[in-house]
Amino acid sequence: MLTTVYLVLIFLIPFVLHQANLPRMLNIPQIYLDEMIAHAIREYPLEACGLIAGLGDEVTKFYKARNDAASARIYTVNPSDYLKADRDAEGNGTSIIGVMHSHTHSEAFPSPTDVAQAPDPDWHYILVSLKHKDPVLRSFSIVDGNIVEESVVRLNC
Amino acid sequence: MAIEVRLPTVLRAAASGQASVFVEGETIGEILKALSGSFPGLGNQVVSPDGSLHRFVNVYLNDDDVRYLEKLDTKVAEGDVVSILPAVAGGSF
Numbered sequence: 001m002l003t004t005v006y007l008v009l010i011f012l013i014p015f016v017l018h019q020a021n022l023p024r025m026l027n028i029p030q031i032y033l034d035e036m037i038a039h040a041i042r043e044y045p046l047e048a049c050g051l052i053a054g055l056g057d058e059v060t061k062f063y064k065a066r067n068d069a070a071s072a073r074i075y076t077v078n079p080s081d082y083l084k085a086d087r088d089a090e091g092n093g094t095s096i097i098g099v100m101h102s103h104t105h106s107e108a109f110p111s112p113t114d115v116a117q118a119p120d121p122d123w124h125y126i127l128v129s130l131k132h133k134d135p136v137l138r139s140f141s142i143v144d145g146n147i148v149e150e151s152v153v154r155l156n157c
Numbered sequence: 158m159a160i161e162v163r164l165p166t167v168l169r170a171a172a173s174g175q176a177s178v179f180v181e182g183e184t185i186g187e188i189l190k191a192l193s194g195s196f197p198g199l200g201n202q203v204v205s206p207d208g209s210l211h212r213f214v215n216v217y218l219n220d221d222d223v224r225y226l227e228k229l230d231t232k233v234a235e236g237d238v239v240s241i242l243p244a245v246a247g248g249s250f
Binding site: 047049051069071072073074075076077079080082083086090095096097099101103104105106110111112113114117118119120121122123 | 163165166167176213215217220222240242243244245246247248249250
């Protein structure tokens with residue numbers, strides 16, 4: 001009997017590990033994908049930034065924010081814009097679950113600066129690259145300096 | 158006087174998962190000190206060992222960043238809300 005229990009547990013280990021390593025998903029309604037890309041293009045040649053509110057892994061709102069650094073190479077989310085977005089999100093029963101910013105001349109991948117300054121391991125870090133003819137949007141989690149890409153699922157609503 | 162302090166998601170784990178807590182204090186400095194007293198592990202993420210605010214957090218009294226008020230000496234009044242938010246920054250290099 002005990003042997004059977006052990007065998008079952010041993011067979012479960014790879015399954016559990018696999019589950020633990022599964023990359024996260026981020027569900028984003030099309031309207032917010034469009035808004036993020038439009039914001040990146042509008043702010044060009046400067047980096048654009050904004051915050052996303054959501055519940056779990058679903059984005060429920062995108063808040064454009066001013067880039068206080070007003071730079072083509074770095075961004076700083078305007079703290080007052082963050083405070084307003086945070087209050088609005090909490091008022092809607094959601095939370096700020098991540099940040100979006102653009103890379104104007106590099107890939108949609110977190111830079112060493114992005115990794116070093118990532119404040120929250122639970123956040124989604126959305127990058128919009130304008131390097132290529134068509135904008136590219138990708139999302140990542142950054143935990144203890146490790147970058148893991150998440151799959152972005154477009155919701156048609 | 159108990160003042161509400163709203164915490165960002167990243168700091169809630171250090172406060173038993175609470176989104177906001179009430180602590181006693183007459184100034185922002187006293188409130189942050191009381192916060193560390195109630196939740197060890199929270200205070201040092203907001204205030205440096207030298208007693209100044211960490212540059213990677215922003216502390217607000219209602220709508221105002223306390224750096225533009227009297228910093229840690231900013232006085233608080235009944236009904237005020239203190240919000241702590243991480244500074245969010247990065248870049249392409």
